[in-house]
Amino acid sequence: MSNRVPFLAAVLTVVAMVGCGRNPSVEQETPQQLAKVEWPDIVARAKGTGVTMAMWAGDEARNRFFQGPVTRTVAADLGVTLRIVPVADAADVVNKLMTEKSVASEARGSIDVVWINGENFRAARQADVLWGPLADLVPNRRTYDADAGTRDFGTPTDGFEVPWEYSQFVFAYDSARMKDPPRTLDELRQWIARHPGRFTYPAIPDFTGSAFIRHVLLHAASVSPEVFAEGFDERLYARASQAALNVLREMRPNLWRRGETYPATPAELNRLFVNGEVDFSMSYGPTFASERIARGEFPPTVRTFALEEGTIANYNFLAIPFNAPNPAGALAVIDALLSPAHALAKIEAIGGMLPHALASLSEDERRKYDALPRGAATLPLDVLSARRVAEADVEYLIRLERDWRRTVLQP
Amino acid sequence: MAIVTAVGCLALAPLALLAVTSLGRRWFWPDLLPPEWSLRAWQYITSSDAGVMGALATSLALSGVVAITAVLIAVPAARVLALRRVPCKGLLTFGLLLPILTPPLAAAMGLHAVFLHLGLADSLAGVVLVHLVPAVPYATVMLAGSFAGFDTDWEAQARTLGAGRFAVWTRVTLPTLAPGLAVAGTFAFLVSWSQYLLTLLVGGGQVLTLPLLLVSFVRGGDEAVGAALSLLFIAPTLVLFAGAARVMRDV
Numbered sequence: 001m002s003n004r005v006p007f008l009a010a011v012l013t014v015v016a017m018v019g020c021g022r023n024p025s026v027e028q029e030t031p032q033q034l035a036k037v038e039w040p041d042i043v044a045r046a047k048g049t050g051v052t053m054a055m056w057a058g059d060e061a062r063n064r065f066f067q068g069p070v071t072r073t074v075a076a077d078l079g080v081t082l083r084i085v086p087v088a089d090a091a092d093v094v095n096k097l098m099t100e101k102s103v104a105s106e107a108r109g110s111i112d113v114v115w116i117n118g119e120n121f122r123a124a125r126q127a128d129v130l131w132g133p134l135a136d137l138v139p140n141r142r143t144y145d146a147d148a149g150t151r152d153f154g155t156p157t158d159g160f161e162v163p164w165e166y167s168q169f170v171f172a173y174d175s176a177r178m179k180d181p182p183r184t185l186d187e188l189r190q191w192i193a194r195h196p197g198r199f200t201y202p203a204i205p206d207f208t209g210s211a212f213i214r215h216v217l218l219h220a221a222s223v224s225p226e227v228f229a230e231g232f233d234e235r236l237y238a239r240a241s242q243a244a245l246n247v248l249r250e251m252r253p254n255l256w257r258r259g260e261t262y263p264a265t266p267a268e269l270n271r272l273f274v275n276g277e278v279d280f281s282m283s284y285g286p287t288f289a290s291e292r293i294a295r296g297e298f299p300p301t302v303r304t305f306a307l308e309e310g311t312i313a314n315y316n317f318l319a320i321p322f323n324a325p326n327p328a329g330a331l332a333v334i335d336a337l338l339s340p341a342h343a344l345a346k347i348e349a350i351g352g353m354l355p356h357a358l359a360s361l362s363e364d365e366r367r368k369y370d371a372l373p374r375g376a377a378t379l380p381l382d383v384l385s386a387r388r389v390a391e392a393d394v395e396y397l398i399r400l401e402r403d404w405r406r407t408v409l410q411p
Numbered sequence: 412m413a414i415v416t417a418v419g420c421l422a423l424a425p426l427a428l429l430a431v432t433s434l435g436r437r438w439f440w441p442d443l444l445p446p447e448w449s450l451r452a453w454q455y456i457t458s459s460d461a462g463v464m465g466a467l468a469t470s471l472a473l474s475g476v477v478a479i480t481a482v483l484i485a486v487p488a489a490r491v492l493a494l495r496r497v498p499c500k501g502l503l504t505f506g507l508l509l510p511i512l513t514p515p516l517a518a519a520m521g522l523h524a525v526f527l528h529l530g531l532a533d534s535l536a537g538v539v540l541v542h543l544v545p546a547v548p549y550a551t552v553m554l555a556g557s558f559a560g561f562d563t564d565w566e567a568q569a570r571t572l573g574a575g576r577f578a579v580w581t582r583v584t585l586p587t588l589a590p591g592l593a594v595a596g597t598f599a600f601l602v603s604w605s606q607y608l609l610t611l612l613v614g615g616g617q618v619l620t621l622p623l624l625l626v627s628f629v630r631g632g633d634e635a636v637g638a639a640l641s642l643l644f645i646a647p648t649l650v651l652f653a654g655a656a657r658v659m660r661d662v
Contacts, residue, residue, distance in 0.1 A: 056627075059631050060455055060628070063460075064460050064461065067461065086619070099524060099527065104527045110617050111615070267631065271632075274439045295451070296437045297437075299437065
């Protein structure tokens with residue numbers, strides 16, 4: 001038979017490939033075991049190993065910074081080979097971990113460090129797919145305020161993730177088109193009513209769009225926005241969401257394309273903004289406009305503002321998956337990423353805010369921090385910190401997103 | 412001729428737009444062309460820090476192996492399906508096509524669980540195997556078409572004239588089937604080349620291919636880098652189709 005040769009070749013190829021499959025079960029160190037190990041010994045164990053970190057990677061400057069300087073610093077200082085795995089959404093990683101937990105919970109996984117927060121952290125905790133608690137094992141955790149990131153969207157972190165970066169929501173406008181941007185949510189509402197079709201926000205479940213409607217929730221009820229961070233209260237939600245959804249429904253006919261459609265992502269909103277179809281953009285990153293101006297994606301006249309009654313600010317976090325192949329290496333890398341030196345280098349390279357307690361910076365670091373250039377579109381730190389509210393409990397987020405779909409998207 | 416030119420322009424217009432987007436800076440409405448030009452996106456994707464060249468090499472090697480393996484599996488399957496009497500042939504064909512008939516997400520999640528059980532997740536070997544799942548049906552269907560028009564008497568005649576088994580295969584069967592093999596291989600390559608979900612789930616991020624990077628950038632909103640990566644992504648497709656067209660014309 002003339003066709004036996006290729007068939008045999010195919011079978012052999014498949015058999016050879018199956019033979020290459022990795023040996024799945026390898027002893028993993030527990031948090032309790034590593035808690036008994038002195039830090040220099042953990043660093044010594046990490047030396048010469050590889051660490052895989054999964055992080056959102058949709059930003060060229062960020063990718064360039066992590067694939068380049070960060071990877072090189074980690075290799076030089078710790079002797080660790082850092083591998084960055086790009087993910088489009090941390091939810092993908094949590095789903096993968098959940099599948100791995102249900103199918104092969106004893107097997108070694110592939111990811112050592114994951115960049116995470118909010119809903120994804122809560123889902124990961126509920127499914128018990130994180131390794132920890134790890135907060136006390138990372139020395140540089142102490143360069144952050146002690147109460148920083150003890151809650152993540154209201155969910156107690158319990159040391160299963162450590163605060164890493166700090167962010168605050170801002171709006172962007174073009175000063176060449178608009179001289180006097182709204183200062184409060186109420187002024188923004190009036191502006192939208194007077195300028196039909198010139199405002200929109202990314203549709204839920206987009207992260208940025210969801211943050212926008214949370215601002216309406218936090219500021220629509222006449223209570224201090226901070227109470228939303230103190231756990232979920234059914235009665236407060238009923239009152240606040242009714243007011244907020246009314247505001248959003250009233251806004252809808254005056255949105256871009258009469259609110260019949262929304263941009264799906266911040267990227268689409270930014271495109272509408274720079275092409276002059278709408279007059280505002282928004283982001284959970286206070287330096288985003290300066291970064292985009294530098295890249296030539298925003299005109300140099302774009303500026304940002306924060307609402308006078310406050311915009312939402314929050315930490316995001318680093319965590320270790322339950323089946324991480326190299327927890328000691330993961331701890332060493334997380335410690336390096338939590339250092340003020342890393343934060344300063346990052347602000348210089350790609351922008352962002354300093355997440356540390358200023359008091360924990362050395363004199364040298366403080367001088368370096370004060371000398372960092374701030375993009376023209378970025379608000380001064382004192383303005384941002386004066387207009388800051390905590391992120392609401394994640395239950396408010398889930399309920400508001402659901403009710404927005406039911407009553408604003410399809411009234 | 413005019414129609415060919417028009418179709419050609421229509422096909423090339425999106426590519427030209429991608430090229431301009433990848434090189435443009437501060438390109439906002441109502442400008443017809445970018446007011447500034449910049450090599451930023453191309454410098455980035457060719458820099459060693461971006462990992463694009465590594466992903467390109469992985470994608471090329473991965474899809475090459477998948478294409479060759481898929482064709483090797485498909486040749487005997489297609490021959491039997493096209494030339495022999497097989498019981499329940501319809502059912503067999505249906506089973507063969509099932510992987511491409513089921514919704515990709517459902518198939519991908521189930522395959523991920525199976526691969527985890529087998530210890531094949533998060534490895535290159537696992538990704539090759541999982542890409543074969545959709546690639547083999549395409550290759551088999553393509554080749555079955557070729558075999559349907561294949562007359563086995565040519566092989567018999569060569570044997571009668573004293574040709575050995577190997578000579579029959581290389582001098583009669585292969586040349587006759589060449590166009591079919593080229594098309595089947597091209598399709599298998601492209602099926603593998605464009606996989607996002609299967610690579611993401613089964614590769615677990617350990618196997619970094621071009622589509623994974625492309626989706627990250629397009630979702631992240633960096634249009635210049637997204638456009639440059641798109642052009643890089645399309646290039647092998649154009650080369651392959653040109654090659655396959657040539658094989659078919661030569662025969």
